[in-house]
């Protein structure tokens with residue numbers, strides 16, 4: 001059955017235009033005016049976007065499905081308007097063999113409500129200096145490599161990993177963290193750590209490893225992608241490296257754009273993430289980095305945890321917050337409404353850019369012939385973010401209670417509605 005989405009403001013190929021969208025056979029067929037079909041979706045006063053792309057999520061499946069699983073994680077993505085996600089491999093067991101990788105890819109395909117791309121690990125079990133067989137992992141379905149959650153401590157290990165990733169044409173997405181400088185910290189080194197008497201994390205834990213990796217990336221020519229950059233110095237290093245022609249890209253997480261260590265006013269673990277919330281100066285550099293193209297894209301680092309893992313104070317709590325269901329509305333409300341970003345810029349960083357950086361040909365664009373993966377957002381009405389509305393199993397978000405614009409009305413994957421807001 002053909003469907004036409006009528007009268008929406010459509011984000012297509014980097015611009016916004018009023019047009020109808022005709023969908024049939026799971027694909028976008030045509031964009032134009034006065035299109036008709038048996039099934040009509042009225043998008044008057046609504047934004048129609050290509051499905052958002054979030055290449056940094058944690059689904060805890062297999063191994064810790066009490067936190068999240070592929071079904072609830074991908075439902076949370078759909079509710080946030082995301083239709084393609086990249087799942088990190090820090091699960092139990094780590095998919096470091098082709099058999100484990102195939103099993104995960106199968107589960108992602110069977111149970112995912114959106115497209116789930118699977119990262120393979122950079123090192124075996126993510127905590128050794130042994131490299132998995134990248135060719136075999138790629139063959140089994142890995143789309144890129146990452147040890148996210150952990151830094152690769154040994155430089156020779158990272159050097160070999162980059163050489164082999166390059167040979168196998170795999171992107172290496174890195175959680176930059178030198179453990180000796182990280183020193184079991186829990187919040188950014190600064191006034192908040194002092195006031196709350198919490199163990200500090202030096203920004204050097206992130207920046208020194210990025211500096212090392214950029215030199216290794218230059219030597220190997222690998223596509224080196226830095227996950228969740230959080231400091232001004234990281235942005236400066238990547239800006240310099242890009243000028244030198246090093247094959248580097250990077251992402252920023254919504255919470256590092258939206259919050260700083262100044263928001264850490266009490267011992268509340270919903271503000272504990274890794275990298276930690278940094279200074280206002282860092283936040284300004286991240287915003288500037290996006291605007292000048294140093295930072296390529298936004299990715300949520302959706303990190304669900306069970307209630308008991310996020311209560312009882314920052315010192316003992318797990319790192320990470322959920323992000324899928326709040327990213328678009330928070331960023332739209334706090335950055336587009338006040339005129340810091342244009343809507344086009346924000347959508348670019350959530351659609352076209354991540355697809356380009358990771359070489360995804362079937363994501364991020366609303367074009368005839370592309371899969372009918374899209375999201376419809378209501379930019380006009382304000383809504384409070386409520387815990388009981390989350391599709392994720394987890395509720396560990398500092399954004400609960402915020403009043404935001406940009407609620408998702410409907411999300412479609414391959415022409416099928418995978419999320420629809422309940423009628424008010």
Ligand SMILES: [Zn+2]
Nearest residue numbers: 148149175227
């Ligand atoms: Zn990470």
